[in-house]
Ligand SMILES: [Zn+2]
């Protein structure tokens with residue numbers, strides 16, 4: 001849907017269409033009505049990552065997201081500054097754009113992927129914990 005300040009909370013930095021607010025628990029993020037990319041203010045991605053079922057906000061098809069992933073030069077929807085392309089410290093295959101003053105943008109499917117790792121980490125720590133108990 002074309003961006004219209006009356007209906008949309010933000011303009012998608014990737015495809016320039018309108019973004020709408022999506023709520024999960026206490027966290028409110030913005031999702032693009034066209035490419036389904038997600039905007040997270042400040043630390044919202046990490047807050048949301050720790051909430052159960054939060055991958056539900058990422059409704060986009062990852063295949064669509066990958067298509068948009070190739071357009072890397074985007075500007076922050078809040079300040080207009082060029083955003084920095086950053087790969088996740090733990091999951092190097094996940095790339096997102098970040099504005100150090102405002103937040104970050106993830107393509108469709110990336111948040112679900114980002115979230116997944118949390119569970120894997122949790123399983124790893126459980127297994128490690130068990131080993132320590134069995135072999136002190
Ligand atoms: Zn978009």
Ligand SMILES: [Zn+2]
Pocket residue numbers: 076077078079080081099100101102103
């Ligand atoms: Zn900014």
